[in-house]
Amino acid sequence: MEIHGLAHAAQLPTPPPDALDDEDMIISEPADVVAVANAEPPPKAVEDCHKVKILGMGTFSEVWLVSPKREQKPETLYALKQLRKADVIRLKQVEHVQNEKSILELCRHHPFITTIFESWQDRSSLYILLEYAPGGEMFGYLRRAQRFDYPVAQFYAAELTLVLVFLHNHGVVYRDLKPENIMIDARGHVKLVDFGFAKVVGDRETYTLCGTPEYLSPEVIQSKGHSKAVDWWALGVLIYEMVLGYPPFYAESPMGIYKKIVDARITFPTWLPPNIRDIVQRLCTKDLSARLGNMKGGGFEVMQHPFFNGIDWRELESQKHKGPLIPQLRFPGDTQYFENYEPQELSADSTYPDSMLAEHDHLFRNF
Amino acid sequence: MSLPALYLEEIDALSRKISQAQPIDILQFCANHFHGRLEAERNQHLASQSSTSLSSMVNPFAMASDTFPGTFGGFGGGPFDGSRDAIREEEEELHSPTAPTFKPQFSMGGMGGRPGSSGSGRRTHSPSGGGGGGPRRPMHVAGSPFLSPSGGSHLGPPSAGQDFPSNYNRNRRTSVSAESLVPTTSDDEWSPPIHPKTSDQMNRLRAAVSNNFLFAHLDEEQDSQVLHALVEKPIPNKGMRVITQGDVGDYFYVVEKGDFDIYVNSAGRMMPGPDGMGKRVTSIGPGGSFGELALMYNAPRAATVISTSSDNILWALDRVTFRRILMENTFKRRRMYEAFLEEIPLLSSLITSERSKIADALDTETFEAGAIIIREGDPGDRFYFIEQGVAEVHKSSQPGGYVRTLNKGDYFGELALLNDAPRAATIVAKSKVKVAYLGKAGFQRLLGPVADIMRRNDPRLGEGVDPLAGPGGFDGSIDVMQGPFGMGRPVEV
The missing domain is CATH 2.60.120.10 (Jelly Rolls)
Structure with a gap:
């Protein structure tokens, strides 16, 4: 088993576009979607961007597909995340937003993390210019397929394991792993997005409850202080959801979900291959001294689990081969893998009056 | 230019409803109305489609047959080798780019709502809705580099689908977050609020929260600080609303005295009008508690709670105090352990x-x-x-x-x-x-x-x-x- 790639993963640069294996490219794939690097410098203001379409919406942000205004063909596409300052303040997410930007900068060029190109702000919004992954969320593929076959789940879990190992080596806990935050790029590889809950924790524990109900770990729910081990728990939930189509802990109400998580009892259908069952059970272990990924070998131990038998880790991180599911793009800028969103009229809560600016805008000074 | 007949029908129906209900919040009422209409229409559509053929659909996904290098030929001759349109899945037609009534993508039902909105229209994706008898086959063919050593490349029981939970909500999930809390430093000691209580009251409170898993694991100090932090909140009259479905929630409540009814409106929030609170689902008396999710993060209230007696007394605990008590204790204990270990x-x-x-x-x-x-x-x-x-x-x-x-x-x-x-x-x-x-x-x-x-x-x-x-x-x-x-x-x- 190849595990040497791991140390390498910590400083792995994105392979230059010409190093990609052109032979197994599919014809419909526009080359420019992959080769962002050789384009003109990315835009640095919202005025320089042509907003094409909304790709996603959050409680205080929107993500737009944008193309730079002054550019000849082939056009380069980006994802522009726009965060409304007023909502960021109102929802007490200032710290999370700062973390998002600084951690994305730390992770720039990791092959499986969405690359940040620029960030800026104007009077009422913060902007983060990101790499665009045209395949949309893994979530869509999974709900469509209901379940992924073992090799598909294994492939995604392996790429995400490399991401977690990388983040943890840098002292970063991610805290929101779920299919909705995993994008698929043009060659079928994962791109982790939304670092709003990521935080540099080093070896310390942290206390702010955040994540997604079905993916929270028992120590987060019980406010015991949590650390990087929460990501390994979430990986277990993700593997389960990928192979079965629904998460291991679900209920009608959030409190119902939390009760089940705290009990940490998982049921598996009898037909499930034992390697899958075993890795999920080991990752979703309440006892921190027994949770896979949190023990002596750290992430290496996860990589060595028989669930990953057959994975060549070095090849995987070099993205030598394409992923198991490839978005079929009919034209550059085809957004068929994204939901349709109507631009929302800003609510009164989202306006950023002068008084608020005077009081709070210093919080964004370093953005 | 004349308006479509279907549109006029819908508008007429809406007008009738508005004159009946006389809603205060017109926009919300309209939004809810159409939301419900759309859901009904899509469900009807689904029901009518479930028996029709799945053929002639365009798969928006490329086959993965060309994505794995080398040994793909090992799967040659299999039923899914090569020809793209041989791959179908049961929900294909809902999302077909060519189908006129749906958006050209797998848009989770095409509601286009904000993530985290109740999004019931997205139920077009629910296993029960989509799970006709169609071929269940993911849109890819597994390739060998990821073949499991444990045997076949395919998961799934011979008749997958039977063990799929029918009650699992398959919508996109929204992230949640509490206020960011940082432990105080030693020279800036924080002390939790103390609202005096008799030992009888303490015992009753302890009993009331003892089987709640948010409290069950607290140590003695945390437990006593939390109980002391509960603040008395008198509800003098009958018919007073303590919490309102859909509102933001910051407090958890324990009933000391009095009775309360709990109502849930299926729309997800309390509506204007006489039946706006929805259905009465249960009632709560002394020793009961409600609103516990507010101790974790700020989520919309899931129900409306209203007093049904007079001279009621509640004990209230807010999230930040609760979380702060837990955090400060845990933080101190951690540092103490680390000092011990040294x-x-x-x-x-x-x-x-x-x-x-x-x-x-x-x-x-x-x-x-x-x-x-x-x-x-x-x-x-x-x-x-x-x-x-x-x-x-x-x-x-x-x-x-x-x-x-x-x-x-x-x-x-x-x-x-x-x-x-x-x-x-x-x-x-x-x-x-x-x-x-x-x-x-x-x-x-x-x-x-x-x-x-x-x-x-x-x-x-x-x-x-x-x-x-x-x-x-x-x-x-x-x-x-x-x-x-x-x-x-x-x-x-």
């Missing part, structure tokens, strides 16, 4: 991250006065710290048995991490004693064998001396207890 010579070579890992995994146990914590001669498999209370060391070889007293910060049993020698002494709780402990197995899982840790930076290693070998080393049977007793002194037992 005192153990056996573990002196641990680096900070290792100590914090151990501190993370320590468990606690409480012993009443007189209880035996460990017994001489028993096999040892845990090491302990005294977190609170006083304990005594007794040895059978000692005249009278008594050896010394252990206080907060003292530790014992750490040799169990090193070897399997039986306990060399008995430790008895003199007062109520709270200990933190970690088992040998857990320690080794986290950091490996203690022997390796001790060896790794012992200066004698350079001289070829193994600190664990021969006289002077720890063999577990030597009673090393010279020197003044006190905080942090080792007792080898």
Whole structure:
């Protein structure tokens, strides 16, 4: 088993576009979607961007597909995340937003993390210019397929394991792993997005409850202080959801979900291959001294689990081969893998009056 | 230009409803109305489609047959080899780019709502809705580089689908987050609010929250601080709304006196009008509690609670206070554990991250006065710290048995991490004693064998001396207890 790639993963640069294996490219794939690097410098203001379409919406942000205004063909596409300052303040997410930007900068060029190109702000919004992954969320593929076959789940879990190992080596806990935050790029590889809950924790524990109900770990729910081990728990939930189509802990109400998580009892259908069952059970272990990924070998131990038998880790991180599911793009800028969103009229809560600016805008000074 | 007949029908229906209901919030009412209409229409559509053919659909996904290098041919001849349109899945037609009524994508039902909106229209994706008898086959063919060693490349029971939960909501999930909290530093001591209560009231409150899992794991100090922080909230009259479905929630409530009804409106929030609260689902009396999710993060209230008697009394606890109490206690305890661990010579070579890992995994146990914590001669498999209370060391070889007293910060049993020698002494709780402990197995899982840790930076290693070998080393049977007793002194037992 190849595990040497791991140390390498910590400083792995994105392979230059010409190093990609052109032979197994599919014809419909526009080359420019992959080769962002050789384009003109990315835009640095919202005025320089042509907003094409909304790709996603959050409680205080929107993500737009944008193309730079002054550019000849082939056009380069980006994802522009726009965060409304007023909502960021109102929802007490200032710290999370700062973390998002600084951690994305730390992770720039990791092959499986969405690359940040620029960030800026104007009077009422913060902007983060990101790499665009045209395949949309893994979530869509999974709900469509209901379940992924073992090799598909294994492939995604392996790429995400490399991401977690990388983040943890840098002292970063991610805290929101779920299919909705995993994008698929043009060659079928994962791109982790939304670092709003990521935080540099080093070896310390942290206390702010955040994540997604079905993916929270028992120590987060019980406010015991949590650390990087929460990501390994979430990986277990993700593997389960990928192979079965629904998460291991679900209920009608959030409190119902939390009760089940705290009990940490998982049921598996009898037909499930034992390697899958075993890795999920080991990752979703309440006892921190027994949770896979949190023990002596750290992430290496996860990589060595028989669930990953057959994975060549070095090849995987070099993205030598394409992923198991490839978005079929009919034209550059085809957004068929994204939901349709109507631009929302800003609510009164989202306006950023002068008084608020005077009081709070210093919080964004370093953005 | 004339408007479509279908549109006029819908508008007429809406107008009738508005004149009936006389809603205050017109926009919300309209939005809800159309939301419901769309859901009904899509469900009807689904029902009518479930028996039709799945053919002639365009798969928006490329086949993966060209994505795995090399050995794909191994699957040649399989039913899914090559031809793209042979791959279909049961929900295909809902999302077909060519179908006129749906958006050209797998748009989760095409509602285009904000993530996290109730999004019921997205139920077009629900297993029950989509799960006709169609072929269940993901849109890819598994390739060999990821073949599992355990056998076939395909998961799934012969008749997948039967074990799929029908009640699982398959919508996109919204992230949740509480206010960001940072522990106070030592010179900026935070003390939790204290609202005096009689011991009767305390007991009733304790009973009321005892089977709630958010409280069940609290230690005594946290428990008492939390109970003291509950603040009295009188609800003098009948018919007063305590919480309103859909509103933001910051408080958890325990009923001290009085009765309350709980209503849920299926729209997800309370609506204007006489039936706006929706259906009465249950009622709550003294000892009951509600609103607990607000202790975790700010989520919309799931129900409306209204008083049905007069002179009611509630106890209220807000999220930030609750979380702060838990955090401050945990934080202090963590730092205390780390300080304890630094005192153990056996573990002196641990680096900070290792100590914090151990501190993370320590468990606690409480012993009443007189209880035996460990017994001489028993096999040892845990090491302990005294977190609170006083304990005594007794040895059978000692005249009278008594050896010394252990206080907060003292530790014992750490040799169990090193070897399997039986306990060399008995430790008895003199007062109520709270200990933190970690088992040998857990320690080794986290950091490996203690022997390796001790060896790794012992200066004698350079001289070829193994600190664990021969006289002077720890063999577990030597009673090393010279020197003044006190905080942090080792007792080898």
